[in-house]
Amino acid sequence: MARVANKVALITGGASGLGKATAELLAAEGAKVVVADRNLDGARKVAEAIGRNAIAVNLDVTNEQQWIAALDVTETAFGKLNVMVHSAGVGVLKNIEDISVEEWHFVHNVNLHGPFLGIKHGLPRMKKHAPGSIIIISSVSGIIAGHNMSAYNTSKAGARMLAKTTALHCAKRKYDIRCNSVHPTFIDTPMVQSMIYAGGDPADRRAKLEAQVPLGRLGEPIDVANCILYLASDESKFVTGTEFVLDGGITAQ
Numbered sequence: 001m002a003r004v005a006n007k008v009a010l011i012t013g014g015a016s017g018l019g020k021a022t023a024e025l026l027a028a029e030g031a032k033v034v035v036a037d038r039n040l041d042g043a044r045k046v047a048e049a050i051g052r053n054a055i056a057v058n059l060d061v062t063n064e065q066q067w068i069a070a071l072d073v074t075e076t077a078f079g080k081l082n083v084m085v086h087s088a089g090v091g092v093l094k095n096i097e098d099i100s101v102e103e104w105h106f107v108h109n110v111n112l113h114g115p116f117l118g119i120k121h122g123l124p125r126m127k128k129h130a131p132g133s134i135i136i137i138s139s140v141s142g143i144i145a146g147h148n149m150s151a152y153n154t155s156k157a158g159a160r161m162l163a164k165t166t167a168l169h170c171a172k173r174k175y176d177i178r179c180n181s182v183h184p185t186f187i188d189t190p191m192v193q194s195m196i197y198a199g200g201d202p203a204d205r206r207a208k209l210e211a212q213v214p215l216g217r218l219g220e221p222i223d224v225a226n227c228i229l230y231l232a233s234d235e236s237k238f239v240t241g242t243e244f245v246l247d248g249g250i251t252a253q
């Protein structure tokens with residue numbers, strides 16, 4: 001039996017990296033998936049490769065009207081929404097003195113305001129077809145800080161709390177909708193590749209990232225997608241308001 005059979009999942013940031021791996025895995029396990037991204041061409045490529053159980057939608061997660069339209073398209077195409085995965089995210093590697101006000105707002109808009117808009121407008125629709133599951137990809141940076149990750153740290157810490165308050169809201173009202181956050185460290189996606197190729201010898205830069213991880217390697221997108229599959233499925237029906245840390249041991253130190 002497929003692990004998310006008969007479920008409809010919308011994945012933001014589905015054109016790349018963790019969102020793409022999640023869309024592919026949920027579809028392979030029986031879900032119908034909506035690959036949502038501001039990069040529509042990329043989302044279309046992912047959806048076409050999956051086949052008839054996937055569609056692509058244009059969604060800038062900071063845009064409230066685009067959220068409403070994407071949710072409408074989801075219900076029109078597949079009749080309901082059961083799972084939302086918030087993977088769209090951006091990073092600006094700047095400390096608290098150097099970051100501009102525009103950069104600060106940009107990071108918070110995508111990483112925190114985006115999931116807020118999705119939950120605000122998605123929850124009323126998910127309630128009609130419970131059980132449901134919301135998964136926010138935060139980061140290990142939502143738990144531990146870095147000197148040059150000011151807005152990324154605070155936006156991801158906010159996303160962690162957004163998951164918890166959503167979980168408690170839904171539990172109190174007996175919606176049977178769960179909400180959890182996922183906290184990866186460096187995973188080998190285009191986001192981390194852009195850090196590796198930002199200057200200097202890429203092999204050295206990769207080795208420096210790997211050296212920060214007790215397991216001694218970067219994670220793979222499937223490592224995160226497997227955790228999200230569990231949270232999306234009814235196997236995790238007693239799991240809500242918690243955080244899954246996928247960090248190769250970093251926070252154990």
Ligand SMILES: NC(=O)c1ccc[n+]([C@@H]2O[C@H](COP(=O)([O-])OP(=O)(O)OC[C@H]3O[C@@H](n4cnc5c(N)ncnc54)[C@H](O)[C@@H]3O)[C@@H](O)[C@H]2O)c1
Pocket residue numbers: 012013014015016017018019036037038039042059060061062086087088089090091110114137138139140183184185186187188189190191192
């Ligand atoms: N890769 C890692 O090491 C890592 C670690 C911890 C957390 N994360 C988080 O995981 C999530 C996915 O990261 P990734 O590594 O797959 O990155 P990625 O850059 O490969 O993919 C991010 C996707 O989000 C989309 N996106 C960005 N802004 C958007 C917006 N406003 N609206 C809609 N789509 C938007 C991009 O077009 C892209 O397709 C992010 O939230 C990131 O912060 C990543």
